[in-house]
Amino acid sequence: MRAWARVVLATGMLLSVAPARAQTYDPNYPICIQTYGRDGGAIVCRYTSMGQCKMSASGRAAQCITNPYFAGASSNRTRRQRTY
Numbered sequence: 001m002r003a004w005a006r007v008v009l010a011t012g013m014l015l016s017v018a019p020a021r022a023q024t025y026d027p028n029y030p031i032c033i034q035t036y037g038r039d040g041g042a043i044v045c046r047y048t049s050m051g052q053c054k055m056s057a058s059g060r061a062a063q064c065i066t067n068p069y070f071a072g073a074s075s076n077r078t079r080r081q082r083t084y
């Protein structure tokens with residue numbers, strides 16, 4: 001009886017664990033597309049402009065959003081100094 005209870009408990013624990021989700025927002029792109037479907041939705045960040053995203057979203061159940069985790073431009077650029 002104890003073995004049966006352990007099997008039931010172990011099975012319940014395995015079924016209650018939800019799979020881990022991958023990171024949704026890519027910090028390298030400022031614009032994301034959020035799509036909707038019967039099986040759920042998705043957010044994919046791979047656009048550099050809102051217009052580019054809107055062209056891809058046209059005619060689909062989708063919307064373009066700004067990436068809240070966008071890392072910004074590279075900090076390796078040198079800053080131009082003014083000469084007077």
